[in-house]
Amino acid sequence: NAGVTQTPKFQVLKTGQSMTLQCAQDMNHNSMYWYRQDPGMGLRLIYYSASEGTTDKGEVPNGYNVSRLNKREFSLRLESAAPSQTSVYFCASRTLQVAQETQYFGPGTRLLVL
Amino acid sequence: QKEVEQDPGPLSVPEGAIVSLNCTYSNSAFQYFMWYRQYSRKGPELLMYTYSSGNKEDGRFTAQVDKSSKYISLFIRDSQPSDSATYLCAMSEPSGTYKYIFGTGTRLKVLA
Numbered sequence: 150n151a152g153v154t155q156t157p158k159f160q161v162l163k164t165g166q167s168m169t170l171q172c173a174q175d176m177n178h179n180s181m182y183w184y185r186q187d188p189g190m191g192l193r194l195i196y197y198s199a200s201e202g203t204t205d206k207g208e209v210p211n212g213y214n215v216s217r218l219n220k221r222e223f224s225l226r227l228e229s230a231a232p233s234q235t236s237v238y239f240c241a242s243r244t245l246q247v248a249q250e251t252q253y254f255g256p257g258t259r260l261l262v263l
Numbered sequence: 264q265k266e267v268e269q270d271p272g273p274l275s276v277p278e279g280a281i282v283s284l285n286c287t288y289s290n291s292a293f294q295y296f297m298w299y300r301q302y303s304r305k306g307p308e309l310l311m312y313t314y315s316s317g318n319k320e321d322g323r324f325t326a327q328v329d330k331s332s333k334y335i336s337l338f339i340r341d342s343q344p345s346d347s348a349t350y351l352c353a354m355s356e357p358s359g360t361y362k363y364i365f366g367t368g369t370r371l372k373v374l375a
Contacts, residue, residue: 153306182363189271191367192307192351207362239306251297252353252363254306 151175153255155240161261162230170225170258172240180243181223182207182252183215185236192239198223230262266290269352269366278375282339286352286366289333293354293364296328298337301349301368310350311337342373 156171174181183195184207194207198217212234214226227234237259241252269286276282284298294315299307311326313319313335319326325338335354339346352366 189367191269192353192365194362197362251295251309251312253309254299256306257304 153240153242153253155238155255155258157258158256159259159261161263162227163263164231166230167226167228168230168260169227170238170240170260171222172224172255173222174240174242174253175221176242176244176253177220178242178244178253179220181217182241182243183213183223183225184239184241185209185234186239186257187236195225195238227260230260232262234260235262236260264289266364267352267354267366270369271367273370273372275372275374276342278342278344278373280342280373282342282346282371282373284337284339284350284352284369284371286335286354287333288335288354288364290354290356290364291330291333292356294357295355296326296335297353297363298324298326299351299353299365301351303348307351342371344373344375347372 153174179200182197184192193209196215198204201220216224237257240255243252267288296313298311300310301307313326316328316330323340327336349368349370351368355363
C-alpha cells in the first residue's frame with residue numbers, strides 16, 4: 150500500500166516548455182486534488198476531481214489543465230510553463246469514510262521554471 | 264481578509280515544553296478541522312482530525328475547536344526535537360463541497 154505517489158520528484162523547465170505531473174493513489178479514494186505550495190502562501194488548490202470523470206477549478210487554475218485518467222490517476226499539465234509556476238506541487242486524495250473525512254498527500258514535485 | 268489565519272512563526276521552544284499552535288477562521292460553515300504536520304521537503308501528513316466543536320486527544324497531541332470564537336488550537340505536550348516541523352491547519356465545509364482551506368503553516372523548532 151503506497152498511498153499517494155507522484156512523479157517526477159524534481160523537474161527543471163525552460164519558459165514555454167510543457168510537462169505533465171503524474172499522481173496515483175491506491176486507497177480507492179474517489180476525490181483527488183492538485184495543490185501548489187509557495188512560501189508565505191500556504192497550500193492553494195489548483196484543480197480537483199470529486200469523482201472519476203469530473204474535474205473542477207480551484208483557487209489558482211490559470212496555466213494548468215488536468216486529466217482524471219481513471220479512479221487511481223490524476224495528472225496535472227503545464228502547457229507553456231512560466232517562472233511564476235515555480236513551486237512545489239502536491240497531489241492529494243480524499244477518503245469519504247464517515248467521521249474520518251480528510252485528505253492524504255503525496256511527497257510532492259519540486260518544479261523550477263527558468 | 265483570508266478565510267484562515269495562522270501565525271507563520273518560527274516558534275522555538277526547549278525540549279519538554281508545552282506548545283500551543285492556533286488558527287482563526289472567518290467562515291462559520293466550516294465543520295471539519297484538521298492539523299497536518301509537514302517535515303522539510305516532505306508532503307503534509309495528517310496529525311489530528313476533529314468534527315465540529317470540542318476536544319480530541321491522541322498521545323501527546325490535543326486538538327481543540329471553539330466554533331463560537333472561530334478558533335482552533337493544537338497542543339503538544341512534552342515536545343521533542345522530532346516534533347520540529349511546520350504545522351498546517353485545514354478546514355472544510357460539510358461533505359459535498361470538496362474544498363479544503365489551509366492555513367499558511369507555523370514553523371516549530373524544538374531545541375534539545
